[in-house]
Amino acid sequence: MENNNIQKIDENLLDNITDYKEIRKGAYNIRKNGKGIERKVTENTNIITKKDVSGIDIYVKENTKFEIIHIPVIITESGLKDVVYNDFHIGKNSNVIIIAGCGIHNDHHKNSQHDGIHRFYLEEGAKVKYIEKHYGEGIGDGKRILNPVTEVYLKKGSSLEMDSAQIKGVDSTIRETKGALEADTNFVVSEKIMTNGTQTAKTIFDVKLNGENASTHVTSRSVAGDKSKQEFVSKIYGNEKCFAHSECDAIIKDEAIVTATPEITANNVDANLIHEAAIGKIAGEQITKLMTLGLTEKQAEDEIINGFLR
Amino acid sequence: MLELQNIYFERENRKILNDINLKIDTNKFIAITGPNGSGKSTLVKIIMGIEKPDSGKIIFQGKDITELSIEKKANLGISFAFQQPVKFKGMTVFDLLRIASKKEITKKEACEILSQVGLCAREYVDREVNGSLSGGELKRIEIATVAIRQTKLTIFDEPEAGIDLWSFNNLIEIFENMREIVKGTTLIISHQERILEIADEIILMKNGKIEKIETSEEFLKNNVSKQCCKKIKTK
Numbered sequence: 117m118e119n120n121n122i123q124k125i126d127e128n129l130l131d132n133i134t135d136y137k138e139i140r141k142g143a144y145n146i147r148k149n150g151k152g153i154e155r156k157v158t159e160n161t162n163i164i165t166k167k168d169v170s171g172i173d174i175y176v177k178e179n180t181k182f183e184i185i186h187i188p189v190i191i192t193e194s195g196l197k198d199v200v201y202n203d204f205h206i207g208k209n210s211n212v213i214i215i216a217g218c219g220i221h222n223d224h225h226k227n228s229q230h231d232g233i234h235r236f237y238l239e240e241g242a243k244v245k246y247i248e249k250h251y252g253e254g255i256g257d258g259k260r261i262l263n264p265v266t267e268v269y270l271k272k273g274s275s276l277e278m279d280s281a282q283i284k285g286v287d288s289t290i291r292e293t294k295g296a297l298e299a300d301t302n303f304v305v306s307e308k309i310m311t312n313g314t315q316t317a318k319t320i321f322d323v324k325l326n327g328e329n330a331s332t333h334v335t336s337r338s339v340a341g342d343k344s345k346q347e348f349v350s351k352i353y354g355n356e357k358c359f360a361h362s363e364c365d366a367i368i369k370d371e372a373i374v375t376a377t378p379e380i381t382a383n384n385v386d387a388n389l390i391h392e393a394a395i396g397k398i399a400g401e402q403i404t405k406l407m408t409l410g411l412t413e414k415q416a417e418d419e420i421i422n423g424f425l426r
Numbered sequence: 427m428l429e430l431q432n433i434y435f436e437r438e439n440r441k442i443l444n445d446i447n448l449k450i451d452t453n454k455f456i457a458i459t460g461p462n463g464s465g466k467s468t469l470v471k472i473i474m475g476i477e478k479p480d481s482g483k484i485i486f487q488g489k490d491i492t493e494l495s496i497e498k499k500a501n502l503g504i505s506f507a508f509q510q511p512v513k514f515k516g517m518t519v520f521d522l523l524r525i526a527s528k529k530e531i532t533k534k535e536a537c538e539i540l541s542q543v544g545l546c547a548r549e550y551v552d553r554e555v556n557g558s559l560s561g562g563e564l565k566r567i568e569i570a571t572v573a574i575r576q577t578k579l580t581i582f583d584e585p586e587a588g589i590d591l592w593s594f595n596n597l598i599e600i601f602e603n604m605r606e607i608v609k610g611t612t613l614i615i616s617h618q619e620r621i622l623e624i625a626d627e628i629i630l631m632k633n634g635k636i637e638k639i640e641t642s643e644e645f646l647k648n649n650v651s652k653q654c655c656k657k658i659k660t661k
Contacts, residue, residue, distance in 0.1 A: 337516070365515065404476060405512040407496040408505065409526045409571060419525060423517030 122146070122154070129190045129219030132251040144186035145172055150198040161185055161212075171201035171233075174214075178207030178239065189218040194258050195226030201233045206274075209241040217249035220260040220285075229261040236267065238274035246278045252285030259287040266293045270301035272327065281308040282317065283425065290318045299327030299356075307336040308425045311344035311372070318347040325358035325387070334362040339421050340372035348376045354387025364393040367424060427452045427611055428473070428579060433482035435468055435634075442468050443479070444634040450611055452578075455601065457622050457642075458615045460631035466615045467509065469631070470581045473613070474506040475499045487578070503578035503610075507585055511568035514555045519567055522555055526571040542603070543570045544596040561588040566596075573600055580604060582614040586621065598624065622646060 122130075126148065130136040139146070143161035146154040152172070157163050160180040164173045174185065187202060204214060222228045238244060252260035268276050282289060295303045303323060311317050323332045332352065340346045352360045364376045378391035398420050406416035428450040435443035443465045450456055458466050471477040473484060475496040484492045491499055500506075514522075523536045537547030543566040553559065555567060565588050572580055585597055598620060601612055614621060622628055628645040630637045640648070 399512070401512045402514055404496065405508065406525060408474060408476075408500050409522075409575070410497050410500040410528055411525060412497050419521070420514065420517065423521055424515055426516055 122148075125192055125221055126190050129192070129221055129251070129253070130188055132253075133188055133217030133219045133249040134186060134215045134247075138184070139186040139188065142184045142186065143174075144188075145174075146186075147189045147198075147200065149191055149193045149196055150200075158183065166201060166203075169201050170199060171203070174202065174204045176204070176206045176210050176212055178209055180207065180210040180212060182211060182213075184213045184215065187214065187216040189216075189230055189232060191218070191220045191222075191228050191230055194222050194224030194228055194256060197227075197229040197231075199231045199233070201235075203235045204237065204244075206236065206238045206242040206244055208239040210239075211243040213245045213247070215247045217247075217251070218262055218264075219251045220254070220262070222252070222254040222256045222258045222260050224254075224256040225258045226256075227259040227261055229259075229263070231263040231265070233265040234267070235269070236276060237269050238271055238276060240271045240273050242271075242274040244276045246276060248278065248280040250280075250282040250286055250289070252287070254285075260285060261288045262286050263290045264292070266291075268293075268295040268303060270295070270297045270303060270330075272298050273300045274298075275302040275304075277304040277306075279306050281425075283308065283310045286315065286317070287313075288316050290320070292320045293322070295323040295332065297323065297325050297327060297330035297332065297358075299329060301327060301330045303330075303332040305332070305334045307334075307338075309336070309338040309346065310341075310421075310425060311338075311346055312341040313344060314342070315344045316346070317344070319349065321350040321352070321362065323351070323360065324353045324355060325360060326355050327358075328356045329358065330356065331359040332361070334360075336364045337366075337424055338364075338374070339367045339369070339425060340374050341369040343371045345373045346375070348374075348393075349379070350377070350391065351379045352381070352389055352391075354380070354382045354384055354389050356384050357386035358384070358388070360387075360389045362391045364395075365424075366395040367421065368395055368397055427487055428613075429483075429485040430469075430473070431483040431485065433469070433472060433484070434480045435465075435472060435477065436480055441634050443472070446482070446634075446636060448629070448636060450613065452611055453605065453609050454611045454626045455605060455624060456611065456613050456627050456629060457625035458613065458629045458631060459617055459622065460629075460637070464631040465634040466631050467583055470506070470583055470613065470615060473499075473579075474504060474581060476506070500577075505572045505575045505577040505580040507568050507572040507580070507582045509583040509587055509615075511564040512555075513557060513559075513564065517555055518552050519555055519570075520551045522567065522571050523551075523574055527574045539570045539574045540567075542573065542596065542600060543567070545570075562590055565589050569597065569600065573604065576604070576608045576610070578608070578610045580608075580610060580612050582612070582616075584615050584617075586616060586618045594618075594620070619646065
């Protein structure tokens with residue numbers, strides 16, 4: 117019999133993607149093994165189950181200030197492929213924090229997969245901080261697969277800041293982040309990825325700056341170790357007077373492979389677009405400096421990587 | 427407390443260090459000076475373990491440390507301030523000071539040490555040690571990471587390079603503090619008269635050899651006119 121209550125293993129997963137104790141303080145929806153198991157709405161935030169596809173609509177009333185909304189997903193069932201559509205409708209001049217993420221625990225040999233499609237519709241003047249953490253654990257040889265899609269639609273004067281992190285335990289991931297920006301909007305993305313073993317991670321950014329004074333700043337920091345593979349693709353289109361800065365910075369170790377493909381297209385003479393990409397191993401002088409402070413080579417490397425991915 | 431015995435270091439058929447023998451006592455302030463390419467930096471790197479000598483012995487507090495790794499030497503009580511400070515993406519000034527102090531430190535303690543090197547602490551403690559900091563700022567942070575360790579032997583490789591006059595005065599104060607509080611030995615590569623003035627002894631190196639060791643007074647009397655060292659410009 118399937119257990120839909122929160123168990124110890126679930127708490128640990130939830131703790132790894134957010135602060136478990138904080139979840140129930142505001143509006144939230146916990147999804148476990150493909151089903152919503154707990155939900156709370158507030159005066160300003162409503163959550164409604166979708167009828168046509170699996171997923172929820174989250175409605176934040178206009179002028180809502182400083183609410184925190186948790187939308188975590190956990191998977192403990194080996195062999196499950198979960199696809200979910202979560203749409204966030206953020207009212208005019210609201211200012212909210214949304215914490216999502218997915219934790220997979222797989223002790224068995226079948227693959228567990230979660231594909232979360234998150235769409236953000238921000239009305240004029242709305243502000244969102246979106247935090248998304250992905251995490252995998254378990255002793256099984258079944259793969260832990262996460263393919264998140266984030267689509268961001270920003271109306272005039274709105275802004276969204278997205279922090280995503282995938283530091284441990286995810287075997288395969290394709291992350292797609294898309295943005296369509298109207299006038300005076302700002303979309304900031306900060307992504308942290310670490311892969312090891314034979315893990316693969318592909319990240320695709322596609323941001324269209326369609327309105328005057330729209331701006332975006334995309335930063336990806338990653339560490340690839342062992343025989344893992346990473347690919348970073350960034351496509352930014354400046355269709356109006358706008359500003360974009362994308363930055364890919366990767367530390368490569370062992371026999372890992374990292375590819376960075378920046379693409380910036382200016383369709384307007386006043387579009388100001390910058391891309392920076394750097395891939396390299398940890399500088400020997402960094403290790404030496406930390407060793408002169410008393411760390412072993414391994415400790416020095418860990419400190420450098422922890423700082424880099426902070 | 428430190429003894430170098432018959433140190434040789436040769437690269438590309440050039441004798442960079444050619445039979446160096448040196449004894450340094452506890453609680454001394456020793457300056458090493460000499461022309462470029464005389465082997466000063468290599469000598470201090472060998473003491474720290476960043477370079478390994480081709481032959482010879484390094485004795486520190488009665489123990490042969492020639493073959494020890496950098497971190498083992500560091501943990502025995504040797505510190506090293508680099509001439510060119512290293513940058514780190516992501517790591518903050520606080521991270522470096524925490525690692526350097528080898529214990530959990532508070533932001534307040536980190537700020538105190540930063541103030542000593544002339545940095546307005548609150549502005550710097552959470553900054554990343556990256557290219558957004560100027561050369562002078564990086565240099566002062568480098569000196570702070572060494573000063574906080576309070577080790578028996580502290581080595582500075584040209585600490586005055588890239589530092590302005592105001593910080594330079596602070597630097598002298600730091601050396602004096604280290605001497606008073608830690609009662610350790612400072613070994614410092616420098617060309618600056620102000621630093622040479624406060625040294626107990628000055629080692630002059632030339633062509634991979636120690637040409638002479640003199641007291642500060644003797645040295646400055648004999649060598650300033652020969653432009654062995656530079657005067658600090660004062661306003």
